[in-house]
Amino acid sequence: MAKDKKKNSDAKKAKKVSIKIEISPQVTPPTLHQAKILTESLLQAEKAAKQASKGEKKIKNKTAKLEGSDAEDVDLDEVLEEYRRQQEQFLKITETVVDGPPKPRAASTILASPHEGNSLLLFGGEYFNGSVAQFFNDLHIYNINRDEWRCVTSPNAPLPRSGHAWTRASNPNYVYLFGGEFSSPKQGTFHHYSDFWRLEPATREWTKIEVKGKDKSPPARSGHRMTYWKQYIILFGGFQDTSNQTKYLSDLWIFDTVNYVWHCPVLPPAQLKPDARSSFTFLPSEQGAVLFGGYSRVKATVQLKKNQKGNQNQGQKNVLLPKVHEDCFFLRMSLPPADAGPNVGPTVRWEKRKKPANSPNPVRAGATMAYHKGRGIMFGGVHDVEQSEEGMDSEFFNQLFAWNIERNRFMPLSSRKPRQQQKKNASEQRAGRRGRAQANEEELLRQLAALQAGTSLEDADDIELEKMMVEPEEEEKPAREMPVSMEPPHMRFNSQLTVQNDVLYIYGGTYEKGDREFTFDDLYAIDLVKLDGYKEIFSRPVEDWIVSLGIFLSPFKVAVGSESCANKIMQESEDEDEDEDEEDEDEDEEEEDEDYQEPEQLHTASKRKKKQDEVSEVSSEAPTPSTTSEEDETETAATSVDDGLPHPRPFESRREFFVRTSAEWQEILMTNLRWKNIQPETLAVKEIKAKAFELSEEKWWDCREEITALEEEQEAAGIQEVVSLAERGDAGAVGGARRR
Numbered sequence: 001m002a003k004d005k006k007k008n009s010d011a012k013k014a015k016k017v018s019i020k021i022e023i024s025p026q027v028t029p030p031t032l033h034q035a036k037i038l039t040e041s042l043l044q045a046e047k048a049a050k051q052a053s054k055g056e057k058k059i060k061n062k063t064a065k066l067e068g069s070d071a072e073d074v075d076l077d078e079v080l081e082e083y084r085r086q087q088e089q090f091l092k093i094t095e096t097v098v099d100g101p102p103k104p105r106a107a108s109t110i111l112a113s114p115h116e117g118n119s120l121l122l123f124g125g126e127y128f129n130g131s132v133a134q135f136f137n138d139l140h141i142y143n144i145n146r147d148e149w150r151c152v153t154s155p156n157a158p159l160p161r162s163g164h165a166w167t168r169a170s171n172p173n174y175v176y177l178f179g180g181e182f183s184s185p186k187q188g189t190f191h192h193y194s195d196f197w198r199l200e201p202a203t204r205e206w207t208k209i210e211v212k213g214k215d216k217s218p219p220a221r222s223g224h225r226m227t228y229w230k231q232y233i234i235l236f237g238g239f240q241d242t243s244n245q246t247k248y249l250s251d252l253w254i255f256d257t258v259n260y261v262w263h264c265p266v267l268p269p270a271q272l273k274p275d276a277r278s279s280f281t282f283l284p285s286e287q288g289a290v291l292f293g294g295y296s297r298v299k300a301t302v303q304l305k306k307n308q309k310g311n312q313n314q315g316q317k318n319v320l321l322p323k324v325h326e327d328c329f330f331l332r333m334s335l336p337p338a339d340a341g342p343n344v345g346p347t348v349r350w351e352k353r354k355k356p357a358n359s360p361n362p363v364r365a366g367a368t369m370a371y372h373k374g375r376g377i378m379f380g381g382v383h384d385v386e387q388s389e390e391g392m393d394s395e396f397f398n399q400l401f402a403w404n405i406e407r408n409r410f411m412p413l414s415s416r417k418p419r420q421q422q423k424k425n426a427s428e429q430r431a432g433r434r435g436r437a438q439a440n441e442e443e444l445l446r447q448l449a450a451l452q453a454g455t456s457l458e459d460a461d462d463i464e465l466e467k468m469m470v471e472p473e474e475e476e477k478p479a480r481e482m483p484v485s486m487e488p489p490h491m492r493f494n495s496q497l498t499v500q501n502d503v504l505y506i507y508g509g510t511y512e513k514g515d516r517e518f519t520f521d522d523l524y525a526i527d528l529v530k531l532d533g534y535k536e537i538f539s540r541p542v543e544d545w546i547v548s549l550g551i552f553l554s555p556f557k558v559a560v561g562s563e564s565c566a567n568k569i570m571q572e573s574e575d576e577d578e579d580e581d582e583e584d585e586d587e588d589e590e591e592e593d594e595d596y597q598e599p600e601q602l603h604t605a606s607k608r609k610k611k612q613d614e615v616s617e618v619s620s621e622a623p624t625p626s627t628t629s630e631e632d633e634t635e636t637a638a639t640s641v642d643d644g645l646p647h648p649r650p651f652e653s654r655r656e657f658f659v660r661t662s663a664e665w666q667e668i669l670m671t672n673l674r675w676k677n678i679q680p681e682t683l684a685v686k687e688i689k690a691k692a693f694e695l696s697e698e699k700w701w702d703c704r705e706e707i708t709a710l711e712e713e714q715e716a717a718g719i720q721e722v723v724s725l726a727e728r729g730d731a732g733a734v735g736g737a738r739r740r
Contacts, residue, residue, distance in 0.1 A: 079184070092155070098149050104542075106127065114168045115173065123158075128517070133185055135182055140152070156206050156207070163181045176226070179220060179238065192241065195208060211261065217262045225237060229289060232254050232257065236250075236253075239296075250276035277296045279494070280293050288348070296322075297323065302319055303316055360401055368495055370499050371499065372504070379399075383396075396493060398492065400412070484533040484535050485534050485536065502529050506523070521540040521542065523536075647703065648700050658693050
């Protein structure tokens with residue numbers, strides 16, 4: 001702290017340019033012409049000093065924008081190497097029964113175990129709370145009959161990742177996994193994987209596959225999809241993040257699980273084939289595979305607005321616009337000749353199909369599918385409506401559809417209540433038949449007992465027939481009662497689906513409201529034959545999103561009358577900012593700017609109130625268990641904010657903390673002034689800002705030890721090219737905006 005203050009004071013001294021002119025009484029006073037030349041030189045020197053100071057300030061502000069990124073602070077190779085070292089400490093594969101479901105996560109993979117008919121496999125994923133991203137590489141197994149979760153640790157398992165893809169093979173013993181992505185905690189740098197793994201569900205053992213052959217293996221990617229056909233694993237699409245842009249892929253790769261060779265078929269140039277995309281549906285078929293939908297960003301040229309002074313256009317601009325694909329393709333495959341060598345793959349051909357009939361409207365991204373008996377079961381999705389370059393309006397869905405692959409037609413699926421009267425009559429009929437069968441069985445047993453005892457039927461009445469009757473086996477009862485609802489789960493996109501024994505399982509997903517992103521932590525099941533409601537296996541409260549736009553929900557209440565004052569201060573601040581762009585600041589304002597970094601734009605109190613209303617609305621929409629009490633919520637809020645003041649976050653600099661919480665500190669300052677019978681309206685805007693910055697700086701230093709400990713824990717999280725989003729200039733593309 002002392003070093004920082006010293007540097008600031010030195011910088012202030014260096015910035016001040018003081019020129020003193022001492023005229024000795026022994027020297028002849030300068031003439032008028034000499035005085036004029038001296039004055040002009042002094043003015044030029046002062047002007048040059050101001051320009052240099054202004055240029056230095058611009059560079060400083062530009063650097064401060066990137067200060068919040070961890071692009072230069074985190075070495076992903078070192079982080080992943082540390083993960084490898086920690087993983088090698090597991091001497092053997094261990095499987096442990098855990099108390100409950102795994103931590104919440106998005107972009108993970110779930111699959112019905114091909115080895116056990118009553119288990120689900122869950123691997124990887126990421127959780128982003130608006131500030132820090134955490135990645136997982138744990139393998140969780142859910143036993144359906146016992147309602148039991150197990151966690152598997154292994155010395156040789158894939159590193160943490162999300163956005164990967166996996167699939168079972170025709171040989172039911174193995175599951176294959178490829179690619180994915182990983183990022184630094186603040187998502188300033190990230191990379192994509194190109195490794196290929198095989199999981200044996202029976203032994204829980206991971207094996208990294210080192211391929212051979214002329215085509216080697218697919219390049220790194222995430223957001224791709226995989227499926228299977230006979231002895232082959234089929235991989236298509238996805239995206240790569242480079243230093244310049246996000247590149248969507250359209251290459252097709254086929255892996256031979258017998259000869260362990262990747263094939264990249266060379267398709268005829270004139271043949272129709274799917275455009276580059278990610279987040280599409282890829283399902284198996286008897287003659288190959290079927291592809292539907294997807295998401296990408298395509299280049300487009302837009303005309304800029306006309307000049308207000310004239311009618312001439314300002315030119316054109318190249319932009320990337322989101323595109324949700326609605327097309328459908330069939331990948332027809334045929335086996336190679338019997339005498340072909342291992343380096344010869346199957347013959348493939350893309351065939352474009354018509355748009356599926358009765359497809360969901362409006363078109364939606366992030367609608368995931370699971371394969372079930374010749375059809376795809378689709379759930380959820382999001383439809384984005386581009387309003388402007390600054391904001392986007394989205395509509396989310398929770399409908400369930402079945403896509404018949406052969407007929408290429410969608411059909412909505414809705415839960416239906418069973419008919420109680422028919423059930424009652426059927427149960428009575430079953431009870432009557434069961435009673436007659438039991439009476440006949442008892443008569444036969446009486447006759448058998450009489451024959452064995454050598455007595456007549458009349459003397460066999462006293463024989464205990466119960467001992468000779470075989471007791472029926474007790475049915476396995478569920479561990480607990482699970483609530484069932486006719487209504488589907490909350491609206492979401494990118495949820496994970498799988499089908500086991502005609503039952504669809506829906507895990508997690510993402511929901512957005514304004515600038516907030518919710519990762520659902522739940523698991524639902526619905527019988528696709530009966531459609532008798534959605535069974536809630538588990539559902540935990542949605543963790544709060546850390547808002548990064550200066551809106552902080554705390555128990556602190558603004559004093560009456562402060563809103564109008566805040567509006568006045570914010571308006572004056574915006575007016576002064578506009579004036580500063582046109583005029584040079586005076587010396588006193590420059591000294592104040594050295595004490596704090598002024599945010600580029602401050603939201604008015606009315607905008608903040610509207611944002612808080614939106615946050616309250618989505619909090620009520622997000623599903624939470626009925627067991628959560630108000631006392632628990634109060635206790636959670638008190639734990640996260642001990643003194644009711646804005647709290648700094650991990651990896652957050654003093655400038656970032658003030659920019660995020662500037663409006664709140666000004667409200668706190670105005671409230672304190674009113675307690676002291678001082679009207680905030682009497683103070684200058686610059687003075688209020690400076691004092692608010694002092695309060696935020698004091699809070700930042702008070703929490704430094706606690707935040708440093710959290711940073712050390714969170715940095716121990718996260719391979720092709722490492723990309724910096726801060727350098728590329730599209731950091732906003734990470735998180736919910738990417739439709740995978």
